[in-house]
Amino acid sequence: MRDSWHESDEVSLHGARCAIGPQETFRASIHIAGGHLTQVVRDGTMSLPLVSGETEIDLSGFLLLPGLVNAHDHLQFALYPRLGNPLYQNYIEWGEDIHVRFPEVIAKHKSVPKDVRLWWGGIRNLLCGVTTACHHDKFWSELQKREFPIKVVRHFGWGHSLALGGDLRAARCATPEGSVFILHACEGVDDQARDEVFELYRLGLLDAHTVLVHGLAMDHEGVALVQERGASLIVCPSSNMFLFGKLPDMNLLGKIESVALGNDSPLTAAGDLLDEVRFAIRSCSITPESAYRMVTEAAATILRLKDGEGKIRILGPGDLVAIRDTGHNAASRLQTLSMIEIEFVMIAGRVQLASEEVWKRLPSQVKEGLEPLLVEGVVRWLRAPVKELLRRAEEVLGAGEVRLGGRTVCSPVLQ
Numbered sequence: 001m002r003d004s005w006h007e008s009d010e011v012s013l014h015g016a017r018c019a020i021g022p023q024e025t026f027r028a029s030i031h032i033a034g035g036h037l038t039q040v041v042r043d044g045t046m047s048l049p050l051v052s053g054e055t056e057i058d059l060s061g062f063l064l065l066p067g068l069v070n071a072h073d074h075l076q077f078a079l080y081p082r083l084g085n086p087l088y089q090n091y092i093e094w095g096e097d098i099h100v101r102f103p104e105v106i107a108k109h110k111s112v113p114k115d116v117r118l119w120w121g122g123i124r125n126l127l128c129g130v131t132t133a134c135h136h137d138k139f140w141s142e143l144q145k146r147e148f149p150i151k152v153v154r155h156f157g158w159g160h161s162l163a164l165g166g167d168l169r170a171a172r173c174a175t176p177e178g179s180v181f182i183l184h185a186c187e188g189v190d191d192q193a194r195d196e197v198f199e200l201y202r203l204g205l206l207d208a209h210t211v212l213v214h215g216l217a218m219d220h221e222g223v224a225l226v227q228e229r230g231a232s233l234i235v236c237p238s239s240n241m242f243l244f245g246k247l248p249d250m251n252l253l254g255k256i257e258s259v260a261l262g263n264d265s266p267l268t269a270a271g272d273l274l275d276e277v278r279f280a281i282r283s284c285s286i287t288p289e290s291a292y293r294m295v296t297e298a299a300a301t302i303l304r305l306k307d308g309e310g311k312i313r314i315l316g317p318g319d320l321v322a323i324r325d326t327g328h329n330a331a332s333r334l335q336t337l338s339m340i341e342i343e344f345v346m347i348a349g350r351v352q353l354a355s356e357e358v359w360k361r362l363p364s365q366v367k368e369g370l371e372p373l374l375v376e377g378v379v380r381w382l383r384a385p386v387k388e389l390l391r392r393a394e395e396v397l398g399a400g401e402v403r404l405g406g407r408t409v410c411s412p413v414l415q
């Protein structure tokens with residue numbers, strides 16, 4: 001039986017320092033029941049009353065962060081390599097070109113069963129501490145399964161883009177009441193990409209429910225229009241740099257009130273969301289504090305997540321990530337953080353990922369259902385059918401040829 005760990009189980013985490021904001025931390029014990037934080041008790045103030053039968057995990061020496069929110073991904077492309085022969089003028093040119101240049105690569109990867117590719121998309125995010133991702137495509141049944149390794153945003157409407165999105169007005173009408181409508185826009189560097197935001201306005205598709213992805217080609221007028229309409233933006237800088245040789249101008253785009261950071265699929269983006277964060281801080285003059293918010297609270301607000309994602313707080317979800325505590329705050333850690341340092345991930349109170357060190361500390365009932373994966377020379381224990389997923393991907397791509405955001409993944413030889 002894979003799944004003996006239920007959301008309703010009670011669990012307490014002890015000994016860690018908790019990031020309650022980009023710069024604020026305190027040492028606390030956390031109690032989780034029914035998938036949510038029910039108590040956060042500062043160490044030294046009082047002790048948590050013991051609940052009989054609850055699971056205790058010692059995380060001393062670690063810093064707990066809220067689970068990260070990846071505001072933009074296409075989960076089915078996780079195993080693909082970066083494809084393109086840049087530079088391009090816009091996304092339409094790129095899309096057409098890769099089908100001419102790389103038909104064999106595309107056909108090969110497409111023949112990996114879609115459910116397997118989607119699971120690897122979940123794992124790519126899980127490995128870097130993402131607990132919620134916004135998947136920009138159909139909400140396929142695989143993503144709806146309770147055992148899918150991360151939470152996938154469900155309630156929103158979407159279209160691909162003006163050029164490739166079909167009937168966007170119909171898609172907007174089909175968007176659930178109160179939810180956002182997300183589409184790629186202004187992805188490129190030419191006039192056509194620049195003018196998309198004005199066309200969206202003419203079509204009645206630019207309002208406070210609209211979330212634009214990329215916005216790279218937007219000029220001052222476009223940004224002013226987005227501000228006036230109250231729309232939001234998700235930027236994906238590493239993808240933009242790869243395809244167009246240009247970075248989002250955050251002096252301009254930063255004027256938009258709500259901006260999040262997304263890690264587009266490996267077809268165009270850097271390895272994972274933490275690679276994206278480091279890239280954005282280094283290359284786009286985004287401060288570590290802003291970057292922290294753009295992958296936690298700001299992303300959750302833009303996507304209108306209802307469960308309190310993006311922050312460690314009472315009644316918020318039991319979505320937590322742990323890294324070794326070096327004494328620094330969360331924002332400053334983001335400047336250098338990579339997936340290798342993500343040693344513990346919990347979603348709705350369930351342990352989804354553990355490093356070997358954390359694995360040793362887990363009670364035996366929590367270890368049940370976790371399988372090891374070797375990535376970047378480290379072992380990660382994941383709540384996923386890793387062996388089976390590797391076998392099915394290797395069947396098509398070849399042994400030792402499975403790469404996740406460019407990183408080779410394989411079965412570890414365990415001692």
Ligand SMILES: [Zn+2]
Nearest residue numbers: 074136184264
């Ligand atoms: Zn995209």
